[in-house]
Amino acid sequence: MRRLVVFGCGYSARRFAELHGAAFDAVDVTARSPETADRLHAEGLSAHVFDGGQATGPLTRAVLKASHILVSAPPDPAGDPTLRGVGSALEQASGLRWIGYLSTIGVYADAGGDWVDESTPPEADSERGRRRIDVERDWLTFGARSGVAVQIFRLAGIYGPGRSAVENLRAGTAKRLVKQGQVFNRIHVDDIAAAVAAGIERPTVGPVINVADDEPAPPQDVVTYAAGLLGLKPPPEIAFETAELSPMARSFYSSNKRVRNRTLREGLGVRLTYPTYREGIAALVR
Template sequence: MNLFVFGLGFTGRRFAERARDRFAIVRATVTEAASADRIAAETGFTMRAFGPEADDPRIADDLAETDALLVSAPPGEEGDPVLARYEAAIRASRIGWIGYLSTIGVYGDQGGAWIDETTPAAPRSARSRIRLDAEAAWLKLGAETGKAVQVFRLSGIYGPGRNPIVKLREGRSQRIVKAGQVFNRIHVDDIATTLLASIDRPRAGAVYNVTDDEPAAPQTVTEHAAALTGLPLPPEIDFETADLSPMARSFYGENRRVRNALIREELGVTLAYPTYREGMASLKDRP
């Protein structure tokens, strides 16, 4: 079996590294040819360029030899770039499992209520509406071809090199306080575990929330990270006066608590990091 990953970023790369022993060949894309050469040397993966300038001409042939496809490349205003360029090749391929990485942002603001996969999507931002459209396009392809397309809606992703402890060490952390605000999170290794479980138990048309067990206020996680490491805790900043980018501010406009029962009950997933406490403990001595 062969694996192809569109978008070998933080999550796609960790999944590919975890999955490499299951596949004879792992192929993946990044946006620049120079990065492709460097990552190929680091990982041993067969790398291709897939970006706004030009695509590697070998991608279509790669897809013909692919059995499992992970789509981590984000959609743009004009839709999903993978479908725009390679839908015909994917339809004609032997690919049996397709995983599409989306976001819990498609649920919009739920006023802090608990939600699950049966909760109707209600995206508020343009980027979340684009994500929902991309989900629908991939699910439509699956329904029309019989390929097992699964959508994975991810919470806030963290892991080695990308977490609150790193921000504290680098002096980039802000302890922003907004009354009642909570976020779910998910460790990148638990995403990889979920994707591998889905490959073992594919279900065409499935939508899964990939998230931890305990939504928490962002300042609570920062405080825990500081206490765990002994790093200085930044002062509290009221959300209304915080210096945030429009995108960062928009995240605080959506408040929800996300359940993960489906990945546990259907896919048999046991999270290695069910809350931020286990996640931070695993990262406190890492760079």
């Protein structure tokens, strides 16, 4: 029996469950609040409230019967909430074959616009990135100790339906921030789902897989392209140095790198539906 348990049913994990949940005999998901769990229940998912503390009986039983675990919940200052809350049940899950952890390319340090890949040592510039590095190591250690395949999916900037320059332009909130030489990789949420599905079928690949598009590009180019497709005038360019940004938003611009996705393409055999932002934005406009 193939039973999937998803920890942290956010944007990416929810999309994976939508597109690939039928490949499993049962799918359980978690939410941090009863309100979110109720909403997921209403959408037809078996949802459990879990905030990193003591797991409920039904969630523990689901973990004990799981064949696959997908972890999307982010770390907190104390570490990984999933390992902390259900680590003992994972150790006892006799049918467990695979664990996927959704991480971030933010674990790589600033490369001055040069290329990085999975062989590049993770040296995060931020506290958030350092937590991710620690949790990646914890999951890989768990896999080595338990004999369960673990894959780490390092995700680029996520976009897709409801979360893109297209919605921002239509809402009048889009900005064209310009920082000389700055580029970002992106990844469409559907391509994330495809990567995870491919990892389940090829669990020995990796264990680290960069999930990023083929063309790192300046952020202002994406806004300009989307505006052109929508028939809108792009917003004025704003110099990064004078822009009013939150500390978190500003921190994203402190790291400039181009991320290779060779393991995704050649190891997992994933052919991206949206290899650059152009295909992804065009689909969202349509």
